[in-house]
Amino acid sequence: MSEILGCEKVTKRFGGLTALNEVSLSVVKGEIFGIIGPNGSGKTTLLNVITGLIRLDEGRILLDGRDITKLKPHERVKLGIARMFQGMRVFPYLPVYLNVELVARSIYGDVRLARARTSWALTMSGLLPEAGELPIRLTPYKLRMLEFARILVSNPKIALLDEPFAGLTPDEAEAMIGLIRKFNSLGVTFVIVEHKLRYLMRIANRVAVLNQGVKIAEGRPEDVVRNPQVIEVYLGVS
Amino acid sequence: MVFAKRSAKDLIVGKIPFLIALAVLTLLPLLNVGGFWLDVLTKVNLFLLVTLAIDLYSGTTYYLNLGVSFTFGFAGYSLALLNVYYGIPTEYSMLLAIPISIFFSLAILLPSLKIRGVYFAILSLLVPIIFIGIVTAQPFSLYLGGEGGLRFKQLFLDFARSLPPGIRLTFLQYSYYYISLAAAVVGYVIAYKIGFSDFGFMLRAVGQDEELAEGTGINTLKVKVIGFLISSAYASVAGALYASMRPPVTVDLVVPANTLIPPLTSVIVGGLGTLIGPAIANYLLLLTYELLWGLIGRWRVIAYMLLLIIIITIKPQGIVFKAYVEARKFLRGVFSE
Ligand SMILES: Nc1ncnc2c1ncn2[C@@H]1O[C@H](COP(=O)(O)OP(=O)(O)OP(=O)(O)O)[C@@H](O)[C@H]1O
Ligand SMILES: [Mg+2]
Numbered sequence: 001m002s003e004i005l006g007c008e009k010v011t012k013r014f015g016g017l018t019a020l021n022e023v024s025l026s027v028v029k030g031e032i033f034g035i036i037g038p039n040g041s042g043k044t045t046l047l048n049v050i051t052g053l054i055r056l057d058e059g060r061i062l063l064d065g066r067d068i069t070k071l072k073p074h075e076r077v078k079l080g081i082a083r084m085f086q087g088m089r090v091f092p093y094l095p096v097y098l099n100v101e102l103v104a105r106s107i108y109g110d111v112r113l114a115r116a117r118t119s120w121a122l123t124m125s126g127l128l129p130e131a132g133e134l135p136i137r138l139t140p141y142k143l144r145m146l147e148f149a150r151i152l153v154s155n156p157k158i159a160l161l162d163e164p165f166a167g168l169t170p171d172e173a174e175a176m177i178g179l180i181r182k183f184n185s186l187g188v189t190f191v192i193v194e195h196k197l198r199y200l201m202r203i204a205n206r207v208a209v210l211n212q213g214v215k216i217a218e219g220r221p222e223d224v225v226r227n228p229q230v231i232e233v234y235l236g237v238s
Numbered sequence: 239m240v241f242a243k244r245s246a247k248d249l250i251v252g253k254i255p256f257l258i259a260l261a262v263l264t265l266l267p268l269l270n271v272g273g274f275w276l277d278v279l280t281k282v283n284l285f286l287l288v289t290l291a292i293d294l295y296s297g298t299t300y301y302l303n304l305g306v307s308f309t310f311g312f313a314g315y316s317l318a319l320l321n322v323y324y325g326i327p328t329e330y331s332m333l334l335a336i337p338i339s340i341f342f343s344l345a346i347l348l349p350s351l352k353i354r355g356v357y358f359a360i361l362s363l364l365v366p367i368i369f370i371g372i373v374t375a376q377p378f379s380l381y382l383g384g385e386g387g388l389r390f391k392q393l394f395l396d397f398a399r400s401l402p403p404g405i406r407l408t409f410l411q412y413s414y415y416y417i418s419l420a421a422a423v424v425g426y427v428i429a430y431k432i433g434f435s436d437f438g439f440m441l442r443a444v445g446q447d448e449e450l451a452e453g454t455g456i457n458t459l460k461v462k463v464i465g466f467l468i469s470s471a472y473a474s475v476a477g478a479l480y481a482s483m484r485p486p487v488t489v490d491l492v493v494p495a496n497t498l499i500p501p502l503t504s505v506i507v508g509g510l511g512t513l514i515g516p517a518i519a520n521y522l523l524l525l526t527y528e529l530l531w532g533l534i535g536r537w538r539v540i541a542y543m544l545l546l547i548i549i550i551t552i553k554p555q556g557i558v559f560k561a562y563v564e565a566r567k568f569l570r571g572v573f574s575e
Contacts, residue, residue: 053453077455085453091446098439105436106455114436150454 003065004029004189005081005158010049010059012042012213019045021213022059027158032180032190034204034221036197038233041210043193044086047160050191051083052076064157078107080157082150084164086193088143090135096146097122097131104153121153125179141172148179158189165199173199197225209234255562259521260423267415275528276411282524283418284480289501289520290429290513291472295465297511298433298441301354303466304498305347305362308369309473311492313339314481315373318388328393332482339474344467351462354448366492373489387488414483421479425472426517432468433513441465442511500524507549509556519558 005027012020019042027033037043048054050061052073061069063079071079091099100121104114122128125145135143144164151159164180165173180203184190194200200207201221209217209224211233217224224230263283267276288310296302316338320331350361373382382388394413398406432438440461443451452458477497481487490496501516504523508516526545530538549557 051453053449072457072459073452074455074457077453083453085450089447089450091443091450093446094439094442102436102440102443102451102456103454106440106457111436154455 002029003027004063005050005191006060006062006065007046007050008060008062010046010061011057012045012049012054013057018213020049020056023210023213023215024059025208025215025218027189027191028206030184030187030189031205032184032192032203034200034207035191035193035210036195036200036207036224036234037210038195040212042213043195043210044162045213046210047083047162047191047193050160051081074106077103077154080155082154082156082159084144084147084151084159084161086162086166088140088147088167090143090146092135095132095134096127096138099135099146100149100153103150107154117153117155121149124152125149140167141169141175144168144172144176148176152183156188158191159183161190161192163194164192165194165196177203201225255565256426263419263422267412273407273411276415278525278528280411280415280418280483281480282521283415283422284476285497285501285504285524286422286517286520287425287472287476288497289504289508289516290425291469291476292501293505293508293511293513293516294429294433294438294472295441295469297505297513297516298438298445299462299465300445300510301351301462302356302359303347303362303469304359304494304502305343305365306469306473306501307492307494307496307498308346308366309339309343309470310477310480310497311366311487311489312342312369313474313477314487314491315382315388317478317481318383318390318485318487321390322388328391328395328482332393332478335478335481336471336474339477340467340470343470343474344463347470348463348466351459351466363494366494366498369492370489373492383486383488385488387486387490389486392485393482418479418483421475425475426513429472430513433511437461437464445511500527503546507546507556507558509559512556512559514562515556515559518562519556522558 003026005025007023007025009022009024010020011018011022023042023046025033035043035046045054049056052068052071056069059069060067063076063081068076068079094102097118101114101118104117104121105111108114108117119128122131125148127142127145127149130138130142135146138146161180164176168176177199180190180192192200192204204221206219207221207224208215209227209230216233217227217230219227263279266279288306291306292303313335316335317328317331320326320334321328326334346365347362350358353361372378374384379385392410394410398410401409440451440456443456444458444461448458477491481491500523501520504519505516507523508519527538527542530541534541553560
């Protein structure tokens, strides 16, 4: 069991608000790690800190044992951290294939390799027919697939997904689960943020629970949902 | 705006308007259009470079760099200073002025690249305004020529003096015109290649969602710096050429109303980031402005502004590019028959 991603006592404050309070995590190579928590508990902020889009105030981020706390976001992507943003985030006025190809270009440099990886990623996510379309024409599910293709194209060690099931129908969510499982079995580690537990409980090996910036529990999904503290904050039972 | 891959036929049809425009602009002076119009067209050709400078950077990244007129004018001042204080002939000082102006533009404006949105625009607009203040204030005005400007020998003047008096002026006008045309054509072709390369699309990605771009692996700072550099190069080349042809160099070159607003208008009316739209708008708008002088004299300022207001109100996304796309669809129809 070797750690691929480590957060050590990560603290982030926005003015007077402590969005993350000494949060420590250790994600193991090859697992699917879930992060749950109510609205505003700091889940997205944690991903922002891991990807470097937000500078943390205290603590360290480690990738494969290497301290990456000071690296810029695009440098972390090159090291193998890919990210799916909350809400559908794409370049709306660039065609589907360019949304993916630009990522590949900036990671591999080489045009040929970038093009080849792009076609592969579009094929894998079933977007080849829409490659020349603008993203505005895509359904929510296809948009998610576009974001998934963008992750695949970078050939990541670890993929961070921020609410990947939001806005999907049950069937589409199943397809998403299938994809996640498939690439997990091919060696990609996943960190998945959700506040709906239904899907996460089925695929996560371990889950951490955030509440008001504090990690209040961590463990196997079935244990975590029985934790009284989690039930209290999560289900609003007091 | 869709930037999908183009078919071969698309490319051919797409080149036809470009070739027609090129032919017209090349042959026009031979029709004896007169010195006035030759001067106007020379200016419009050089302003195309400024239009492209704005569209390549601000039209794609939406970082509105209003400091373009500083870069333009600073190239002119560099030329004049090298000429006046170091005795370097205009033909050479013009070339030296280009890297100098690029360097200073980057040094002054780059730090503000970290600032987003409207604040960047405001900061960048301060640069030409401060420069005008410096040029016209003591003690700098003593060295920079103050309101009267810096005098020097215009481009090719020495050579022209070796010619018979009757053709001197004509020689200068025609040589300036063809230099400006060459700069415009080369500038446009290069701008098009850059604008629709992967790098150009990265500039657009930065404009559409900078956080997403950075978060998915694009080195946004590098992309912005290189884009800014290219844009400054365009404005510098335009400024150096323009100044070399029309001494003296005065603050008129830096005043945003002269050298920023017209090309910026072309970009807006032409359609941001489309390059072809702003390029066409550059010729249409600037030539219309000159035509209005003959028709209604001083009223042209008001008429022109009204025209702009109407166009921008009807189609804020730029009317020229849309019209161009329609025209091309029509052409394609004609060609497939
Ligand atoms: N850039 C920011 N500036 C100021 N406050 C912020 C910023 N980003 C997040 N916050 C605050 O930090 C807290 C945590 O936000 P975060 O987005 O991480 O929550 P979340 O767990 O992802 O919630 P949700 O389930 O709604 O996505 C919230 O109170 C939020 O308002
Ligand atoms: Mg969130």
